[in-house]
Amino acid sequence: DADVTQTPRNRITKTGKRIMLECSQTKGHDRMYWYRQDPGLGLRLIYYSFDVKDINKGEISDGYSVSRQAQAKFSLSLESAIPNQTALYFCATSDPLTRTDTQYFGPGTRLTVL
Amino acid sequence: GDSVTQMEGPVTLSEEAFLTINCTYTATGYPSLFWYVQYPGEGLQLLLKATKADDKGSNKGFEATYRKETTSFHLEKGSVQVSDSAVYFCALRGNDYKLSFGAGTTVTVRA
Numbered sequence: 001d002a003d004v005t006q007t008p009r010n011r012i013t014k015t016g017k018r019i020m021l022e023c024s025q026t027k028g029h030d031r032m033y034w035y036r037q038d039p040g041l042g043l044r045l046i047y048y049s050f051d052v053k054d055i056n057k058g059e060i061s062d063g064y065s066v067s068r069q070a071q072a073k074f075s076l077s078l079e080s081a082i083p084n085q086t087a088l089y090f091c092a093t094s095d096p097l098t099r100t101d102t103q104y105f106g107p108g109t110r111l112t113v114l
Numbered sequence: 115g116d117s118v119t120q121m122e123g124p125v126t127l128s129e130e131a132f133l134t135i136n137c138t139y140t141a142t143g144y145p146s147l148f149w150y151v152q153y154p155g156e157g158l159q160l161l162l163k164a165t166k167a168d169d170k171g172s173n174k175g176f177e178a179t180y181r182k183e184t185t186s187f188h189l190e191k192g193s194v195q196v197s198d199s200a201v202y203f204c205a206l207r208g209n210d211y212k213l214s215f216g217a218g219t220t221v222t223v224r225a
Contacts, residue, residue: 004157031211042118042203042215043158050211058212090157094211101211102148105158 003027004106006091012112019078021109023091031096032074033103034058034066037088046089049074050096081113116141116208120216127194127223135189135219137178137204145206147171147180147187148213152201161189161202194223 004025013019023032030051035043035058045058047066055066063085067075078085088110092103121136139145146165150158162171167182176191187204204216 033213040217042217043213044215045212048212092158096211101146101207102160102163103207103213104160105150107157 004091004093004104006089006106006109008109009107010110012114013081014114015082017081017113019081019111021076021089021091021111023074023076023106025072025091025093025106027093027095027104028071029093029095029104030071031094031101032068033092033094034064034074034076035090035092036060036085037090037108043090046076078111078113081111083113086111086113116145116206116210116212116214118204118206118214118216120202120204121219122217124220124222127221129195129223129225130193131223133189133191133194133198133221135202135204135221137187137189137216139185139187139204139206141185141206141208141214143209145208147178148205148207149176149178149187149189150203150205150215152203152218154200158203194221196223196225199223 033048034046049068065077091106094101094103117140148163149161151161162173164171164180170179178189201218205213
């Protein structure tokens with residue numbers, strides 16, 4: 001089984017709808033992250049959480065919110081989706097106790113907003 | 115702030131050719147450096163990493179050396195295969211524990 005899972009894998013929605021993307025991990029890591037990937041722009045950080053009580057904005061948090069329900073679960077919400085939020089979304093986890101704090105990524109969710 | 119600049123693609127090669135993808139960075143302090151690979155339809159996988167100057171990361175025939183004097187972490191492979199076709203991302207982790215990614219380089223290897 002995959003260590004970092006994301007649901008759904010694909011989603012098509014309409015402008016104005018509320019969308020939730022979910023991430024679960026079995027790696028036991030405290031740190032979790034949400035990124036979006038756009039062609040030619042690499043990955044950009046939306047939000048990150050260093051533990052259950054810690055939530056921080058990344059470089060592109062406007063229009064998004066998150067919830068850290070447990071150590072293993074980190075959800076990303078789009079309160080009112082708009083077309084320029086069409087992208088590939090990745091969740092990642094890391095363990096701060098390792099020297100490099102390497103991040104491990106889920107398979108991604110492809111979101112299309114019409 | 116921290117940033118990563120990597121060679122623009124796409125790159126198209128024949129099997130057994132030599133591959134180099136350039137990556138340079140700007141950061142304060144002593145960042146850790148990474149190469150991630152994204153195969154078609156999949157998420158990112160860690161390919162290799164280096165944590166200090168002159169460290170060499172290696173995996174699956176790929177290598178990259180952390181060069182502090184030139185602020186570079188170029189990825190190389192001596193003989194590519196069709197299965198190496200993917201998007202490659204250079205990234206750094208700075209003192210704030212966040213990853214900064216390059217834009218990605220698409221590599222296509224033809225048989």
